[in-house]
Amino acid sequence: MFFTLIAFAVALGLLITFHELGHYWVARRCGVRVLRFSVGFGRVLLRRTDKQGTEWALSAIPLGGYVKMQDDPPEHASDAQRSESFNCKPVGQRFAIVAAGPVANLLLAALLYAGLNMVGTQEPAALLAAPAAGTPAALAGVQAGDRILAVDGAPVQSWGEARWALLDRVASGGQVELQVQTRQGIDRTRVITFPRADMSDETRDPLAQGGLSLVAPAVKVGQVVAGGAGEAAGLREGDLILRVGTVTDPDPNSFVQTIQAHAGQTLPLVVARQGAELSLFVQPRSEPGPDGVAVGRIGVMLGADFPMVSVSYGPIDSLWRGVVRTLDTAWFSLKMMGRMVTGDVSVRNISGPVTIADYAGQSARVGLAAYIGFLALISVSIGVLNLLPIPMLDGGHLMYYVAEIIRGKPVPDAWLEQGQRVGLALLAGLMGIAFFNDFVRLLS
Incomplete structure (x- = not known):
């Protein structure tokens, strides 16, 4: 729990502080006086005032930060003092200052994605499992062991890249052309026509609905319990299970089910060890079991062995891919929000701080690359959310500035007051849904 809270605080603090730095940087370029830039909220622990008169503060609650500008002249x-006030600046400069926060989040996401692309990551290879009968993938001829090489002509190196390239098309429906390599090493083209995916249930994977899923991992022996049936059979840590009983190439589920169903019976095993195949016999x-019925156990911890590939790109290509990934993620998020409004996507997909904190902890435990990917995704989400034309958010202010440009004068105070009420109600409703979804997920 403590690790999860730390990962969440670091993520939120970093992303919101970067958002506020965007506001600060453009405000300073426009000549606005910045009174305080605080990292964190609450009681100030450390402070320093720079030569421009800005107080830089480190506060006690590390959940973001804020920038305080001189809104009106004293x-x-x-x-000179009037010229340093935010509300005295031309509408174009005010627009730029407000937009800079969300843009900073999108820029940070692009840089994080670019960094991952340049450093390189280990990801599962894009090897497909056998599609369920009747699914679009099955009808298009996709077979178990097909390896995706390209999606609509764009090369992909890993399952993560293939999944991202397919997700929008599968969710929205349409035709996709996959270049694949079969188990026999033959290149084939599979043209799949996806209906619009059912997004009303947040637990359903839209790719799996279309028949596309990652091949099940091979069973890898982890820790072998001393004195157990596995040790007696000669199993060692790192062995790959090639066959158990009559089941060839078992996945973890089928292996466990076979062992449990043969309590007290001798089962033949074929394992791969250091490049050689060995035949063993195990008696579970x-x-x-949990329900009181006897089941077979062999006393080994199981692991999963995915075929992995190293994914990396050069500096220019990495930066370009980072920008494209950020824009694609932002556009996909907006489309999903639109489908929520129309009822095509369940509002149960909205996550609150509890779920986000849980994801922060999980990704940090997986490794630095997963955590950085999580930061990039949340940074995009913060940028997109703040650009929505909802009063109380940056996008709401931008909406007023657009109206001011069209009218040639600021919007009336009555509009602002009414907008504040509407915006507050919308944000309260969204937070209520998010907390409710978090609560339901905790109970389930």
């Missing part, structure tokens, strides 16, 4: 202000020991 009483009896000089012309009968032990009571």
Whole structure:
């Protein structure tokens, strides 16, 4: 729990502080006086004032930060003091200052994605499992062991890249052309026509609905319990299970089911060890299961062995891919929001701080690359959310500035007051849904 809270605090603090730095940087370029830039909220722990008069503060609650500008000139202000006030700036400059926060989040996401592309990551290869009968993939001729080489002509190196390239098309429906390599090493083209995916249930994977899923991992022996049936059979850590009983190439589920169903019986095993195949025999020991019925156990911890590939790109290509990935993610998020409004996508997909904190902890435990990918995704989400034309958000202010440009004068105060009420109600409703979804996920 403590690790999860730390990962969440670091993520939120970093992303919101970067958002506020965007506002600060453009405000300074436009000549606006910045009174304070605080990292964190609450009681100030450390402070320093720079030569421009900005107080830089480190506060006690590390969940973001804020920038405080001189909005209106002080009483009896000089012309110079008036020129340093935000509300005295031309509408174009005010627009740029407000837009800079969300843009900073999108820029940060692009840089994080670019960094991952340049450093390189280990990802599962794009090897497909056998599609379920009747699914679009099955009808198009996709077979178990097909390896995706390209999606609509764009090369992909891993399952993660293939999944991202397919997700939007599968969710929205349409035709996709896959270049694949079969198990026999023959290149083939599979043209799949996807209907619009059912997104009303957030637990359903739209790719799996279309018949596309990653091949099940091979069973790898982890820790072998001393004195157990696995040790007696000669199993060692790192062995790959090639066959158990009559089941060839078992996945973890089928391996466990076979062992459990043969308590007290001798089962033949074929394993791969250091490049050689070995034949062993194991006799699962009968032990009571969760429901009291005896099941077989052999006393080994199982792992998964995915075929992995190293994914990396050069600096220019990495930066370009980072920008494209950020824009694609932002556009996909907007489309999913639109489908929520129309009822095509369940509002149960909205996540609150509890779920986000859980994902932060999980990704940090997986490794640095997964955590950086999580940061990039949340940074895009913060940028997109703040650009929505909802009063109380940056996008709401931008909406007022657009109206001011069209009208040639600021919007009336009555509009602002009414907008604040509407915006507050919308944000309260969204937060209520998010917390409710978090609560339901915790209970389930």
